[in-house]
Amino acid sequence: MSQNYLGPYKSFRDYLDALEHFGLIEHIDSINQDEYEATALMYRIIDNTKVYEAPALFFDEIRSKGKLFKHSLVGNIYGRWDFESLALGIMPIEGSPQKNYKHALNKITDHIKDNNEWRVIDPIEIQPSEASCKEVKLLGDDIDLLNFPFIQTNPEDGGCYINMGSVILKDPDLGRNIGTYRCQIKNSKKISINPQVNQDGWKFLKRMQERGEKRAAVAIVLGTDPITFSMSGSKVAKYGEDELGIAGGIIGEAIKVVKCETNDILVPANVEMVIEGSIPLDRMEEEGPFGEMYGYIGEKKEENFYMDVSAITHRNNPIFSNQFTGITRGCLTAPIEVALNQKYKKKFNDFLGLHYPLETPGFCFVNIASVSFEKAMAIGSDISKSLKIAKITVLLDSDVDIHNLHDVLHAVGSRWQPYTSSEIIEKAPGLSGDPSSTERGIGSRIVINAMKNGRQSDLEFAKTNRECLENAFPEIFDRIDSKFKDLI
Ligand SMILES: Cc1cc2nc3c(=O)[nH]c(=O)nc-3n(C[C@H](O)[C@H](O)[C@H](O)COP(=O)(O)O)c2cc1C
Structure with a gap:
């Protein structure tokens, strides 16, 4: 396997070429x-593998809304954990998704370890003539969003969606904001844009409204490199920080940007497509419903921002992507996990790391050093209240692998006492898509202390059978690994 195909990738195309090279894409003609x-x-592929082991799917042509699109559409491009290591320049070990994901986490942790800050390489502007996203320009009557394969994923969705785009806004004081929000195609020149309340993108638009502005310039870019997309889909860049600068820092090279045709927003120059326009700030329109990340159909929204499209530019033969929301993972998560680890390590010395499995949204698994029950619960309670996805926070000893669902469930079943070792929090901010919530964006939480000393008892915790074996024969597993190499 060629090292040349390892990341960090400078474009979406380079990334897809690498997935192809490593045999991680399945092609479907039509x-x-x-x-x-x-x-x-997509459901079937995930039923038959695990979310983080399923291949990407590449549809060479697709029929949608009565039209046959010759443009290619890809799905599950950020699903496999192996993709995370590839995107960071690490050769994945075959058959070891967890290990490959941990290698990606380590690489990102090393990247920020010097001063605990994300390295920033500011983007550089290039001329439009050098920008591949401008190979084709559509203006005026030539603009027609319905000519592209933005598909409806579920029969009960409100329509066709762009759900793998990055919405770029600009504020005179705060600079640029890039966020991934689902965008419903309303007609040939109109798109609904869905930053949830209090997202940075939503705050940018509210600031403009408060300043009395009538319209906000906007660009949606499709098909960014994987690291930029991970920054767009996460809070690694804090409010007012530039996602492109942090992405450039991880990639190790400045991201090339180019000015839009009809507004002065700068967009990554080598993306597949740029949709330019403006968002009216004095009007809103209904949106949805949409099959959300929890795997359930969300509510129709009565009031949502939308954009009027003023230009579309794209590469020749652009490649489109669809998330298949609620079925596949949406973006690379290693940078996000490291950013959260960094945040909670700063707050709590005894916090060791967390993982929230996207295949079962609502859970957060946390490794904690061996500390008192009270100290562990204080960490769990804080995470539970500050991390919206952490509805069920499970505290685990350092010997439990938080990236291995079986290990976690085994620890909960064997180390947790529900009555003495849990805390129920009545109300905390939650994700708006949680179908169990009784109030949008708010919900109750539980902290489960599945640590050996979490059951608050003087009784000594039993040793594991495996521990006894290793105590008696410290080299046993090394011996077995080499003696039965072929079998194992
Ligand atoms: C594929 C994908 C789809 C997403 N869809 C939405 C969405 O529709 N609305 C939303 O508010 N956040 C959505 N998110 C989460 C946001 O992208 C994320 O919270 C990000 O931090 C938002 O950017 P901002 O903080 O700059 O506003 C999505 C994330 C991914 C990866």
Whole structure:
């Protein structure tokens, strides 16, 4: 396998070429999304593998809304944990998704370890003539969003969506904001844009409204390199920090940007497509419903921001992507996990690391050093109240692998006493898509202390059978590994 295909990738195309090279893409000649074949196939692939082991799917042509699109559409491009290591320049070990993900986490941790800050390389502006996202320019009557395969993923969705785009806004004081929000295609020149309340993008638009502005310039970019997309889909860049600068820092090279045709927003120059326009700040429109990340259909929104499209530019033969939300993982998560680890390590000496499994949203698994029950619960309670996805926070000893669901469930089943070792929090901010919530964006939480000393008892905790074996024969597993190499 060639090292040349390792990341960090400078573009979406380079990334797809690498997935192809490593045999991580399955090609499907033709699929009929008018009968939801692509969605059902994605469910089947994930049913038969694990979310983090499933290949990416590449549909060479797709039928949607009665049209046959010759443009390619890809799905599950950020699903596998192996993709995380590839994108950071590490050769994945075959058959070891957890290890590959941990290698990605270590690489990102090393990247920020000097001063605990994300390194920033500011983007550089290039001329439009050098920008591949401008190979084709559509203005005026030539603009028609319905000419591209933005698909409807679920029969009960409100329509077709762009759900793998990055929405770029600009504020005179705060600079640029890039966020991934689902965008519903309303007609050939109108798109609904859905930053939830209090997202940075939402705050940017509210600031403009408060200043009395009538419209906000906006660009949606499709098909960024994987690291930029991870920054767009996460809070690694804090309010007012530039996602592109941090992405450049991780990639090790400045991201090239170019000015839009119809406003002065700068966008990554080598993306597949740029949709430019403006958002009216004095009007809103209904949006949805949409099959959300929890795997359930969300509510229709009565009031949502939308944009009027003023230009589309794209590469020749652009490649589109669809998330298949609620079925596949949405972006690379190693940088996000490291950013959260950094945040909670700063706050609590005894916090060792966390993981929230996207295949079962709502859980957060936390490794904690061996500390008193009270200290562990204080950490769990803080995470539970400050991290919206952590509805069920499970505290675990350092010997439990938080990236291994089986290990975690085994620890909960064997080390946790529900009555003495839990805390229920009545109300805390939650994710708006949680179908169990009784009030949008608010919900109750539970902290489960599944640590050996979490049951608050003077009784000594039993040794594991495996521990006894290793105590008696410290070299046993090394011996078995070398003696039965072929079998193992
Ligand atoms: C594929 C994908 C789809 C997402 N869809 C939405 C969405 O529709 N609305 C939303 O508020 N956040 C959504 N998110 C989460 C945001 O992208 C994330 O919270 C990000 O921090 C928002 O950017 P901002 O903090 O700059 O506003 C999505 C994330 C991913 C990876």
